[in-house]
Amino acid sequence: MPTPPPSSPAAAGTSDVEVETLTAVFQVQEMTADTDPVLCVLLGHDTDGPWTLPGGAVAADATLETSARRAVADSVAIANIAHLEQLAVFSDPHRLPGTRTIASTYLALVPSDVPTELPHASAWHPVDALPTLAFDHAEIVEAARHRLAAKLSYTNIAFALAPSRFPMSQLSEIYCAALGYAVDTTNLLRILSRRAVVVATGTVGKTGRSGGRPPALYAFADKQLRVTDEFATLRPPM
């Protein structure tokens, strides 16, 4: 039988299954005034328990994505999530003890100029110095970081990490925090300009610590995710 009868798609041999959402919410933050900014992830915890990603059971009246947004909203206002996308589903039969629980996971990004205060029992943690996390949550953070790094290379996803206007040196620091290695600011500006991913705003910012001329400020051309380098030959006819 190649397919189940449409009237009972999950009838054959199903064991009890629960479905939860888990979201890795990232923000690039300056931990101290004189160190480079780092990629941080939002974690919560209850008394004495390990730290966990925000999430919970899928709501009876909502899709998984809406359930994920609601769970994050306990800590970060929905309006401050500049981008949210599905990551892989984690479905190892033994990922949790007890009833089998399948996790639909998400990546969410918060711009670096959004205030970082959180309610009690939540905190931002540098991704490179995580505390002990529950179950497979550390693996989910890793998958989210991997997806972010990949998309930085062929999309404009950095719009969701950057402030609304920025000197290129600051954007370079954001790429560096998210990728885990330094990028050359001049090359970054050249590529992102040529692809019309960032545009000059015609304004200048404050002079940096090292003095000199006030830096030109840039902004992302789009605030929606798009692939920034489709093959020229593969573009649909106009």
Place this chain on the structure above:
Amino acid sequence: MPTPPPSSPAAAGTSDVEVETLTAVFQVQEMTADTDPVLCVLLGHDTDGPWTLPGGAVAADATLETSARRAVADSVAIANIAHLEQLAVFSDPHRLPGTRTIASTYLALVPSDVPTELPHASAWHPVDALPTLAFDHAEIVEAARHRLAAKLSYTNIAFALAPSRFPMSQLSEIYCAALGYAVDTTNLLRILSRRAVVVATGTVGKTGRSGGRPPALYAFADKQLRVTDEFATLRPPM
């Protein structure tokens, strides 16, 4: 409460949920000898019911991906699936009547030189001329096609649709079938060669219908998905 207690991650207010997999299996096929090849999707059906994507309930002993592969294997041997990846999760509370069923969906690709025979009750259908599909299965086919088209533009994913060796005119037809519009064979070769996605094999194929010299045969350099155009500045240090 920002996160559920780790010991009962899906405790609060869960209704009954079932989880199924559904996979859009694509192959580019020549429907007749004198028409261009088209993108086809694997469908099954029971007596009188609408057509469905291959799938079924998540197996108690397996991950969703393994469950998806097993469901496809009723029609197409696992070894003939050159690439399989997760698509979005479909979780509308009312996508199916009865018990809430969440679908974890997949895109699977079969090279065009794999024989196309199928067991009874399964058939390949051109994506542009689908019969009536059950529930949201047509929407899932559309999402799979959209993902495929996007990835053709920034990855080597066509390796999973192409035969092991091919003249560029044939690869161009495969791109055209998958994208829904014509691509220029010369430009395609130029870009895919420059990015080292396809390589010349040093062999030639049969002379085409229009006569002339036998065409050079090419092959994909990799048989694993990779992003083919990371920004040069974003590559990790060696």
